[in-house]
Structure formats: C-alpha cells, structure tokens
Amino acid sequence: MLFGVLTLFVFTTACWDQDSLKDARLVNATAIDITTKGEIRQTLEIVNDYENRSVNEIHSGMGRSIRQSSDRIRDRVTGNIRFFKYGLVLFSNKLAQNDIYPYLDVLYRNPDNPTSHVKIAIVDGEAGDLLYQRKVGSIQIGEFITEKIKSLEELCVFPEMALESLLSPMLDPGQDFTLPYLVKDGEEISARGIALFHEQRFTGSLDAEQGPLYVILSGKWGKTARFVKKVNDGPLNDPRNYVTYEVNTDKIKRKLSVRVSDDSQIDVNLNVVLPVTIVEYAMNQLQEKDTIEQLNRKLSEAMTVDAEKIIRTLQQSGCDSLGIGRHLIAHHSELWKKLNWNTEYSQVHFHPEVTVKVIGSGVLN
Template sequence: MRKWVCWLMIASVFLLPGCWDQDLLKDARLVYAKGYDRSPDGKVIQTLVIRRVTPGEEPKPLNTVHSAVGSTVRDASESNLLKIDNLRFYKFQVELLGESLAKKDLFSYMDVIYRDPEAPLTAKFAVVDGKASDILQQKKVSEKLIGEYLVKLIESGEEQSTFPQETVQSIRPKMLDPGRDFVLPDIKQKGKEVVIKGAAMFHGHRMTGTLDPDQSILFTLLSGEPGKSARFSKKVNPGKVTNPSNYITVSADGRKVKRKMKVNVRRNGEVEVDLEVNLPVTVMEYAQDRLDEEKQVKRLNKTLSKILTEEADEVIGKMKKARCDGLGVGRQLIAYHPEVWKEKKWSRDYPKVRFHPKVKVEIVGSGILN
C-alpha cells in the first residue's frame, strides 16, 4: 500500500502546473527612482530612472532616463510602458515631487501607488525646489547613481533630525487625518550637486510652506520625532559674527531628548499648548572653552535655552502661517476634547492656537577635553 502511495505522489508531480504568473527579474526593466512635475497646461510629467547593467567581463550599472506626459499618473505611466518593454515599478526607492505639483492636490497623484499591489511602501518621498526631472536627468552625483544618492541623502537628513522619517506608507494616514499634517524633505539642485534645502510643510493634501534646515531640526524636536542626533551652531558671545570663537556647536542624542506637549482648552473655547523640550547636549566645538567652570556652563545653558526657545516660537509661527499642524494638536482635540473639536474649523482656527514653547538645554558633555 505504501508503494502505491509513493508512486501516486511521484506521478502527480508531472501533472502540477508551472508558475504561469512568473516575472523573471533578469527580463524586467526596473525603475529605481521616479519623479513627477506639472506641465504649464496642467498635465503630469513622469520621469523614470531605469537601471541597466552593461554586458561584459566587468559589468557596470548604468541609468537611463525616460519621460512621458499624461492627463493622470496612470496615463503617463502607460505612455512610458508603450516605449519600454517589461517596465516594473516594484523596486523604486525614492519619488520626487516638483514644487508646482506638490502645491496641488498631492493625494490625487499618489492614488495610483496605493492601488498597486507591487508598489514598495517603504520608498522615500522628497519635494524638489524646481523640477524633479532636472535632478533625475543628472543620472549621477558624486560618482553615485542618482537613485542611490537620493536615498542616502534623505536617510542622512533623517538621521540628523533635519526632517522626520516618512515613507509612502506613513504619510497616507496623515493625509487622511483632519487633525494632523506632515512635512517632507525639501531638496534642490546646486550646480552639479543635490543638497538638502530643509523641509516642506503640508496642510491636508497640499504643500503650504517651507522650513530651512535649522528650523526643520527644531520641528523634529518639537514633534517628538528626532533622528539619531540633532546638531546646532549658535552665537553665544558678543562680538563680530565673523569670529568663530563667538560660536558654540552642540549635538544632542535623539534617544535622550524628552518632549512634553499638553493641549488645554479654556472655557471660552480658546486652545493653548504647553510644549517643553529637554535637550541634553554635548559640546562639539567651542574655542573659548572653560567648560570645567560651573559658572560658564550655566551661562551657556541659559543662553542656548533662550536662543532655541525664541527660534522654536518662530518655527511655530511659520507653521501656523502655513496652517501645517505637524505637531498633531488637532489630533489631541479629537481624542480628548471631541466636543470642542466639533465646533472648530481647523483650517481657520489652527492659526489662532496659542503656543507656549520652552526648550531647556543642558550641557552634559564636552568631548575628551576637560
């Protein structure tokens, strides 16, 4: 009986169908980076960076760049598919958005990504000061292929707390959340280089403003989403701004930053937010030294706390002007004060919120010098 079962199992192998839906990687034209711009007549311009490897004893990866225009993202993709055989999007690592497109309804351009089961949800987003196509057409930056360079650039900014870590997956719930907005990396072309400009603020589905690098680092600290480190260089001594000895450079470990936010509602319906950030820092550079003196350290702590608190107030002012609730005050109202939230029209009432930011700096290390 056992022999018959074994022979039956062996015979059944020949009756099994093959992989009818296989997609061989060696035949695919893989998209590693893509960008979208808006044409003057309102159409979508899609730019794709496709990886290919040169044949030979020492194969080398190269980029080819293709563009197409369509009424929608899918329409532009179909135009590219007609020109490129076996085009596949499941390996793309970064998507760039031209500024003119980001200021429109971003969700309508992203809808196709969330409907595609092959779309990589961990891909990075960035807004370009100008056209996304101009950056992708470079193909290489500093001997690195443009796709890899952009991913490393964005990851470096995330580690240094220049902007929060966001992906295709993470920004969708924020776009649909009436009580919270988001920010994305803001990059630009500088000669033959691509550099970080800061962060792009969004309200709802549209880009509404920008933060410079120092301001965007403060935003990540205020939002409670710092990266591995956060670094500042500030003028703490009187004298010429051109004298390096009047400046101090400090670095904070993102894991040790403590942030508290409390949303209060007054009887008249006014919303106030108490926001406190405790920032233990290590001195990276300070030519005047004397950090072994308690009086000197206390003075620097007080000066840095005052400077960063004032700058935090400026950052919040820019966010209010852009109507970007990146700190999630609205989400707190929805959760803990639902009756108050129902009476609010957040686009109108968010700029009226009174914030009381406080950044408390404490020098806890001075490098290897005593």
C-alpha cells in the first residue's frame, strides 16, 4: 500500500496556482464618483514599497461599471492591482443619492476583494478629490482617512461600519443604515457628520455634533463619547457657562420597546441612562449636591431635546436605522405585511428619554 501511494505521488500534478504579492500593486483606497453624463469615475490610490520606503500613486479611470473603470486603470499601470485588506472605499454624495449597491456588487462578488476590515464613507463633493491630496503631513492619504474614521468611531462621532457588516442592513427591508460623512475643507479632511440611508440611497444627514448621541441611541457605541452643553445663562463666548462631560460607555443603560395599539398605531419608547464624568466646568462648585442635581436635570432635559431632533431627522429622511421595521417583522408579522413602511415610518410615535447622571467630577472635587 505504501509503495502504491508513493507511485501515485510521482504522477500527481502539483498545484502551481500562485498569486505573488511581490508582483502586486496594492490599492489602499478607492473613490467612486459619477459624472454629469452618468459615467463612473473611479480613483485609486496605489501604494508601492521600495527599499523600506513607501510611495503612493493616484490614478483615475472612466467606465459604465466599476469593473470597466478599474480595468482601464489597469491598462495604464504595471503589475497586478490588488486591494488592501485594511483599505477604504469612498462614495460621493451625488452618486450615493442613487442606489449604491450596483457600485458595491463587484466588491462582494469577487473573492479576491477583502471586505471584513475595509472602511466605507460618503464624501460631501467629489470623492476623488480627497485621494488626489496624496498625503496629510507624512501619512499617505488612504491610511490617514482610514485611521481618522477608526478614531472617530471610538469617540462615537461615526457609527462603526465595514464593507462586510454593511451588506446585511443594506439588503434588509426592515433595517436601514448610516455611514461616516466626510468633507474636504481646503487642505483639511473633516467629519461632516453621519450620512443617512433609506433603501440603499443617501437621503439626509446628521451633523458631527449630533453624531455621538445618535450612535448611543442606535445601541452600538464606541469607547467614549464627549459632549459640551451650555448650562448657565450668559454670553455665548464665556466658557464658564459651559460644561464638558464624557460618557462612561461601559455603564450605559439603553432600552428600546415597540408597542402596537389596537388601531395599529406604533409607539416606540427609547430610554437611555448616561453615567458621565465632568471633565471641564469653570464654575466649579461640583462638591455641592445641589449643583450636581441641577446639572443632572439640565443635561437630561437638553439631551432629550437633542434626541427628539435626531429622531425627527431620521424620520424625515426615511432612515429606519434603529430597526423598528425589523422589530415589526419579528413580532408583528401580519401587521408588517399590510404596512407601506415607506409612508408609515414617518407616522411612528417616538418617545425618547435621556437621563444623565454625574458620577465623577475630576480630582478638584
């Protein structure tokens, strides 16, 4: 038997299917725009490593599909283009107003394209313009934007999202999604806020200051969230009238419940308890119990109003990113079949309540 096995090895063809990385041109970032004629313009940041130094090139190609535009870039560069597993995909807001899935299909369909760690964001304006900046300081542009998104996810300014995790809510009829929203301001790349989607289309946005509270309301928060609120009467430019506080995210309590009445009216109660630490308050006096109780009341009222504004924007944009439709599908399936969710979602009665509890006030107190 052993002799027979060894004989078979002699006639067995070895597998020579190799994909050598030394010949590959790694794509660190992709930007996709749409022209006035409806053509796709794809811009790639290609990174080359030469003897312990890294150099990036920016190339653009036009086409009627993502594959065609990338093939036209391949015609002009040497080597085999491969996509980096910690890469980045940017869409212009103009393109995102259409159904974005057709522009992502090839990324999900091709097994050579990584998805698990690839960040995705919307750009206010031309997405390719960000890549043509090439560098921010000494950092290559794709790496800079990717790390910027990750750090703002940790601060709850952006919702945490990767190309892989986007697919499920994008195809779910009872769940919408949100993405980071960037803007190029001169030579700076800043957080524009959060891009809201309904049925795979960009329909509205929240600003950067609303981001942390939205992320908390959505139930998927990062390591910390920081807020600044005016709590005292007086001039807007007097820092003594403001308090800065951080949320202890590991102690947040959130409860969302959906109730359907006999007449099919849908009510959503969303209660959030935020334990916070005061990190800046020039008025001090935080050793007094009455001051703490007053701050708790003022901050709770202000953040509840902020939550109401955020939910109102979600409804106006048709963005059910809190997954109310998914809850109805799971628990009220017969009602869901009768609903036209595109119109009924805006009629849902939301009742948000944010309770702030100061649990720390720094070493001064």
